[in-house]
Amino acid sequence: MTALWVTVAAMTGAAIFVVLASLARHRAAGGPAEAADAAVYRDQLDEISRDQARGLIDEREAEGARTEVARRLIGASDREEAAAGPATRADRRRRLAAAAALVGVPLIALGGYGALGRPEMPDLPLAARLNANPERQRVVDLVSRVEAALANNPDDARGWTVVAPIYLRLGRAEDAADAYANIIRIEGSSPDRxxxxxxxxxxxADGVVTAEARAAFERSVKSDKPSIKGALYLSRAAEQDGDPAAALGHLRPLFEKAAPDAPYLSALKGELERLADVPPLPMPTVTSSDERKTPEERMAMVRAMVDGLGDRLAGQGGDIGEWLRLVKARAALGDNDKAKATLAAAREKFAGDDRATARLEALGLGLGLEGRGA
Structure with a gap:
């Protein structure tokens, strides 16, 4: 910001000096003393600009000094004219122009910057502009054009259909909701809409299934071809209500009816695992000697740790999180038979706990230990 002010002040001073010098050259020649004084003052104006550019004086000091020197320059010029003879009308006009340049140029510049300038805005260097995502710029331009068209024709369902998913991708969720509401208003309701x-x-709502959102999801599943997305979000709504059994009730039918190559099957399994809410398996501290072990030796360490957890749960018992952790760890190691046996033992242990039972079933389905592909 300091560099900017120095540059602006230097340019202003240079502009004033050019105007004054031009006006002074057109004056009638006066006596040698007056002419010498005027030349000195002109040099002083130039010196002030150089001092400011070098940072020796700040803008306020430079403007004050420049104003005083310019005043003396005008006085010397007046004496020079007086020595040469009475001032002509043209001379008076030149003096008025000089005064206007001296006072008006800085005032206009500073006033314009005060009204239109944005000193708080960050720099936008060339590199940043070159590195800006051109695809995003094209998308923003597209949205602007569609919005302009929709302003003239708000019943254009095609336009709302174009911008609605783009709004969501740009993080403009409220605008996306308005767009989808307009589509339903114009085209009518459907599960996907x-x-x-x-x-x-x-x-x-920052990841919260509100009452309005829940109503939309419930409408999306009340048809012969219910929305998969709507069912997934209804499951999440039940989970947010603290009812994992109800959440599982929304997911299980989808899982059972899904074709083996259904595009949403992978996402559904991920949602089931997320619903199980398995605590992460704590990993042992790696020492310098462990770093020298082969991958096979490290895998043997992990297996030993998992088997140790299994022995402890079988002998002493544990909470639902530890049983879920053991099931997932054994499945991750490829020990599906042991994982299924652990799942069965956990179900027996937590048979009277509906929440724990729902989490165990969700994990079994998500890992493929039961149900489809088991």
Missing amino acids: EADLGEALYAA
Whole structure:
């Protein structure tokens, strides 16, 4: 910011000096003493600009000094004219122009910057502009054009269909919800449209299934072809209500009916595992000697740790989180038979706990230990 002010002040001073010098050259020649004084003052104006550019004086000091020197320069010029003879009308006009340049140029410049300038704005260097994502710029331009068209034709369902998913991708969830609501208003309700509306409302609420979003999701599953997305979000709503059994009730039918190559099957399994909420397996501290072990030796260490957890749970018992952790660890190691046996033992142990039972079933389905592909 300091460099900017120095540059602006130097340019202003240079402009004033050019105007004054031009006006002075057109004056009638006066006596040698007056002419010498005027030349000295002109040099002083130039010196002030150089001092400011070098940072020896600040802008305020430079303007004050420049004003005083300019005043003396005008006085010397007046004496020079007086020595040469009475001032002509043209001379008086030149003096007025000099005064206007001296006072008006800085005032206009500073006033314009005060009204239009944005000193708080950060720099935008060339490198940053070159590195800006051109794809995002094109998307923003596209949205602006569609918005302009929709302003003139708000019943254009095609336009709302174009911008709604883009709004969501740009993080404009509330605008996306409005767009999906307009699509439903114009085109009518459908499972996919209601699910899209609920998803936008969910995003606008920072990941909370609000009553309005829940209503949209419920409408999306009440048809012969219910929305997969709507069912997934209804499961998440039940989970947020603290009811994992109800959450599982929304996911299980989808899992059972899904074709082996269904595109949403992987996401569904991930949602089931997330619903199980398995605590991470604590890993042992790695020492310098462990770093020298082969991958096979390290895997043997992990297996030993998992088997140790299994022996402890079988002998002393443990909470639901530890049983879920053991099931997932054994499945990750490829010991599916042991994982299924652990799952069965855990179900027997927590048979009277609906929440624990729902989490165990969700994990079994998500890992493929039971149900499809088991």
